[in-house]
Amino acid sequence: MEAIGGYFELELRKGEHYHKDAIRLNSGSNCFEYILRARKYEKVYVPYYTCHVIFDVAQRLGVGIAYYHINELLEPVELPELKAYEAFLYTNYYGLKQPCVERLAEKYGKQLIVDNAQAFYANRIEGIDTFYSPRKYFGVPDGGYLYTDPILNEEFPQAESMQRMTHLLRRIEQGAEAGYADYQREEGTLDGSPIERMSKLTDALLRSLDYEKIAQERISNYKVLEEQLGYSNSIHLEMRQGDVPMIYPYLTQDFTLKQKLIANKIYVATYWPNIETSSDFESMLKTNLLPLPLDQRYDQSTAKAIANAIAEYTGGGFAKF
Numbered sequence: 001m002e003a004i005g006g007y008f009e010l011e012l013r014k015g016e017h018y019h020k021d022a023i024r025l026n027s028g029s030n031c032f033e034y035i036l037r038a039r040k041y042e043k044v045y046v047p048y049y050t051c052h053v054i055f056d057v058a059q060r061l062g063v064g065i066a067y068y069h070i071n072e073l074l075e076p077v078e079l080p081e082l083k084a085y086e087a088f089l090y091t092n093y094y095g096l097k098q099p100c101v102e103r104l105a106e107k108y109g110k111q112l113i114v115d116n117a118q119a120f121y122a123n124r125i126e127g128i129d130t131f132y133s134p135r136k137y138f139g140v141p142d143g144g145y146l147y148t149d150p151i152l153n154e155e156f157p158q159a160e161s162m163q164r165m166t167h168l169l170r171r172i173e174q175g176a177e178a179g180y181a182d183y184q185r186e187e188g189t190l191d192g193s194p195i196e197r198m199s200k201l202t203d204a205l206l207r208s209l210d211y212e213k214i215a216q217e218r219i220s221n222y223k224v225l226e227e228q229l230g231y232s233n234s235i236h237l238e239m240r241q242g243d244v245p246m247i248y249p250y251l252t253q254d255f256t257l258k259q260k261l262i263a264n265k266i267y268v269a270t271y272w273p274n275i276e277t278s279s280d281f282e283s284m285l286k287t288n289l290l291p292l293p294l295d296q297r298y299d300q301s302t303a304k305a306i307a308n309a310i311a312e313y314t315g316g317g318f319a320k321f
Contacts, residue, residue: 012208018120019132022145024198026159027190028117028133029053031146032089034195035113035129036061038150042085047076048277049285050091050115053191060192069279074237075100082111092119094291095245096237101125110149121215121244134206136246137295138214141165142190143202159196164189176267214296215244221294221303222248228307232314235289247291251284252314258290260313266306268292 017024025031032054036044043064046054058065069077074093082088088108092101095118104112105125116122117133124130124147132145141164164186170179222239225248230236234251261268268290275286292306 010204012204013210015207015209017145017203017206018209018211019124019145019147022124022132022147024203025144025146025156026142026196026198026202027193028115028131028144029057029190030193030195031131031144032113032115033057033061034146034152035131035148036063036087038148038152039087039129040085041087043083044087044089044113045080045082046089047091048275048279049074049272049282050089050275051117051272052274054089054115056192069277069282072235072281073100074235076104079104079107082108087111087113089113089115091115091117092122094237094247094249095119095122096239096243096249098122098240098243118246119244120246121211121242123242134202138206138209139168140202140205141168141186141199143198143206156195156197159199159202161199161201165201176265217296217299218244218294220300221298224300224303225250225292225294225307228304229292229310232310245294248294250290250292250310252288252290254314255288257310257313258288261290261306261309264309266293266309 025034036058041063043066044058045066045068046058047070048067049070055065066080068080071077074097076090080088088104088111090101090104090112092098092114098119101114101122102125105128110127110129112128114125114128114130116130117136120132120134120137127149129148131147134140134143134145141161142159167179167183167186170182219239222245226239229250232252234253235249237249239245258268271286271289271291273286275282277283294303
């Protein structure tokens with residue numbers, strides 16, 4: 001029996017999960033591991049341009065890896081014919097590539113694995129193994145959602161997340177810069193961690209969110225950035241109705257722009273700096289893709305301020321492929 005009375009805990013709205021029917025685990029990478037183990041895959045095709053933990057998980061399990069390139073639409077250049085016990089993993093980039101996911105599902109069926117770490121709101125296609133990483137969209141310490149049909153006959157322990165909350169709390173109290181070292185350390189503790197069930201803390205945080213409001217704020221901010229920056233953006237991705245983007249992808253040939261933005265406290269990440277690829281386009285994504293923030297912490301005035309900063313710092317040039 002849980003305690004009644006006494007001091008208060010952190011009070012959160014008692015709502016529902018967005019992915020109510022998914023298996024709830026402790027990270028997106030462990031959702032991927034679950035799929036590989038449950039399906040008993042021997043080989044998986046993965047894009048060069050994706051998170052290193054995908055490679056790490058496959059290697060740790062002894063699953064063979066074959067790499068493929070993506071084109072300027074962030075879609076596979078070539079589609080291999082799969083053998084039994086082989087899978088094709090596709091990353092739903094920035095939450096804007098659901099049409100490509102749908103086409104791949106038609107071709108590969110149950111042998112497709114959809115990495116929706118960057119596409120929290122994208123619907124799972126019936127029968128297609130799909131996983132999500134909510135901390136890419138929300139202020140939570142960890143967690144992952146998994147849709148898959150085969151179930152591992154294992155009893156996983158429940159994770160605890162208190163030790164990964166420091167960066168979230170410090171940012172509120174002391175600002176983003178003060179919590180960055182904590183963020184890096186706490187993110188690192190997830191790499192290689194065993195599969196566990198989602199913690200009670202992360203579960204409660206995720207059930208407290210207003211998902212509809214968050215989605216509308218992200219969509220609104222994306223539209224502002226596209227209106228202001230689309231003319232100079234070297235990557236053109238359509239936001240369809242129903243898409244809820246993670247960031248606004250802005251591709252520039254100005255190698256100095258990222259550091260200028262960071263120096264002015266507009267923090268943009270570098271996605272997957274450790275990838276090695278022979279593709280000029282993928283190399284350009286690694287070095288010059290600016291994932292501009294558009295999330296629910298901000299409104300249209302912030303989006304316009306980001307666009308104004310880019311207009312001030314850039315010479316107006318943009319890359320051609």
